[in-house]
Amino acid sequence: xTEWRSTLARQRYLLDFTVAAxxxxxxxxxxxxxxxxxxxxxxxxxxxxxxxxxxxxGLLLAEAPEIVVQRMVAGRxxxxxxxxxxxxxxxxxxxxVQGRLWGYHYDPVVRANYTLLVPPSDDIAPGTTVIxxxxxxxxxxxxxxxxxxxxHDGALRAxxxxxxxxxxxxxxxxxxxxxxxxxxxxxxxxxxxxxxxxALRIPNAREIQTVAEKVLETLPDxxxxxxxxxxxTYDAVFDWRSALVLLPxxxxxxxxxxxxxxxxxxLSADERRExxxxxxxxxxxxxxxxxxxxxxxxxxxxxxLFGTAAAYWHVFGLSAPLxxxxxxxxxxxxxxxxxxxxxxxxxxLALFFLTVLPYLAATLVPVWRAAxxxxxxxxx
Amino acid sequence: xxxxxxxxxxxxRAGDLALFLLLLGLLALGGSLLHAAxxxxxxxxxxxxxxxxxQELGLTGLALFTEARYTRHPELSDQHAPFQNHPLTxxxxxxxxxxxxxxxxxx
Numbered sequence: 001x002t003e004w005r006s007t008l009a010r011q012r013y014l015l016d017f018t019v020a021a022x023x024x025x026x027x028x029x030x031x032x033x034x035x036x037x038x039x040x041x042x043x044x045x046x047x048x049x050x051x052x053x054x055x056x057x058g059l060l061l062a063e064a065p066e067i068v069v070q071r072m073v074a075g076r077x078x079x080x081x082x083x084x085x086x087x088x089x090x091x092x093x094x095x096x097v098q099g100r101l102w103g104y105h106y107d108p109v110v111r112a113n114y115t116l117l118v119p120p121s122d123d124i125a126p127g128t129t130v131i132x133x134x135x136x137x138x139x140x141x142x143x144x145x146x147x148x149x150x151x152h153d154g155a156l157r158a159x160x161x162x163x164x165x166x167x168x169x170x171x172x173x174x175x176x177x178x179x180x181x182x183x184x185x186x187x188x189x190x191x192x193x194x195x196x197x198x199a200l201r202i203p204n205a206r207e208i209q210t211v212a213e214k215v216l217e218t219l220p221d222x223x224x225x226x227x228x229x230x231x232x233t234y235d236a237v238f239d240w241r242s243a244l245v246l247l248p249x250x251x252x253x254x255x256x257x258x259x260x261x262x263x264x265x266x267l268s269a270d271e272r273r274e275x276x277x278x279x280x281x282x283x284x285x286x287x288x289x290x291x292x293x294x295x296x297x298x299x300x301x302x303x304x305l306f307g308t309a310a311a312y313w314h315v316f317g318l319s320a321p322l323x324x325x326x327x328x329x330x331x332x333x334x335x336x337x338x339x340x341x342x343x344x345x346x347x348x349l350a351l352f353f354l355t356v357l358p359y360l361a362a363t364l365v366p367v368w369r370a371a372x373x374x375x376x377x378x379x380x
Numbered sequence: 381x382x383x384x385x386x387x388x389x390x391x392x393r394a395g396d397l398a399l400f401l402l403l404l405g406l407l408a409l410g411g412s413l414l415h416a417a418x419x420x421x422x423x424x425x426x427x428x429x430x431x432x433x434x435q436e437l438g439l440t441g442l443a444l445f446t447e448a449r450y451t452r453h454p455e456l457s458d459q460h461a462p463f464q465n466h467p468l469t470x471x472x473x474x475x476x477x478x479x480x481x482x483x484x485x486x487x
Binding site for chain 1: 393394395397398399401402405406408409411412413415416419420423424426427428429430431432433434435436437438439440441442443444445446447448449451452453454455456
């Protein structure tokens with residue numbers, strides 16, 4: 001017990017000495033802490049934002065159709081006939097085949113793309129529409145207003161807004177324009193019995209792959225897209241976008257790495273003299289190492305703790321205003337949404353190992369070299 | 381004499397400030413993680429309308445990148461055409477990545 005107390009007291013004296021020494025180089029250490037914390041903040045923000053978006057995509061697409069079947073003509077997506085749906089209904093393992101009608105419409109008024117969709121329940125009266133929240137915002141439209149589009153034949157078709165989808169659903173519905181089936185077919189000239197693609201429902205998850213193979217075998221001109229593939233695509237999209245953020249940052253990261261390495265590994269003449277004097281007055285190598293470990297540990301831990309906490313509130317409290325423009329791309333219609341905080345131990349550990357450990361290692365090696373050298377030699 | 385005795389006074393040591401800052405940092409990060417855990421239920425409720433709509437309409441994509449058809453539904457874009465129909469076409473080619481947004485977007 002006494003030994004434990006004396007160790008603790010010894011460490012506290014070492015910490016006192018370290019902080020006093022750091023205060024002598026106040027501007028240099030504060031600057032380093034700010035830059036270090038800023039780097040952790042940026043890295044953590046990208047990591048948290050990407051992780052949360054992937055998590056959100058996984059949650060939202062959990063109920064997506066197990067397989068979407070497209071028809072390919074000359075290497076391009078084409079309309080799929082009802083006869084294909086009937087063929088697929090005969091495959092064992094498929095519970096339901098639903099023909100989907102959806103497409104895009106470019107609105108020159110706000111220079112934005114809308115996603116026009118016929119709801120499977122088809123509960124929208126012809127001549128009316130239900131629109132997404134970002135679309136309503138961009139057009140300044142509300143319930144009862146009329147939006148008109150020019151169809152494939154040049155005729156103007158008007159839609160009275162029946163409802164606006166809730167803001168909370170914006171992540172999947174920002175640009176939606178829901179219309180009745182006859183309106184959709186008339187607007188785009190899609191003949192009866194033709195669909196954009198087919199959604200397959202497969203109750204047994206273990207049969208999805210087999211069913212996809214059977215679909216390809218039965219309909220060689222089709223392209224089945226599995227739900228797993230959709231999720232993997234989104235993972236790739238978010239990874240790519242986060243890489244785009246990190247790429248310009250990599251120069252800054254490298255500059256910081258050089259700065260930190262220089263500061264941590266290249267001992268200044270002052271520091272070498274300080275170590276020599278400490279050794280001359282009786283400090284042991286272990287004490288010098290402990291002191292430098294305190295210095296490096298304090299800097300890196302403070303940068304890690306405050307940088308990570310700030311990144312958390314930036315992403316989940318303020319919806320990442322610094323990263324949103326990159327994620328947004330060129331979109332005119334962009335959903336207003338709050339991400340679900342999704343942080344796991346792996347992310348925090350990865351961040352810790354990436355930011356704290358290299359700095360500590362860079363601090364200790366040169367100090368150990370100086371500390372084991374003869375004090376007289378060090379001071380010269 | 382009592383006046384010769386050294387009376388211990390509570391003095392802030394240099395290391396106390398560092399320990400206080402570390403504790404503050406731990407509290408900040410711990411508080412954030414606690415907030416994440418507590419907010420999970422609320423967040424689930426918040427995203428319920430989106431989940432319900434995705435289920436009802438059989439949606440397969442997020443409305444995050446609405447600028448073009450291959451970015452709005454990257455999961456359903458053509459695989460075979462390398463340009464204009466490929467998911468991430470803008471980012472696929474280095475020049476596309478660095479092209480600034482159209483003027484009307486930032487004027």
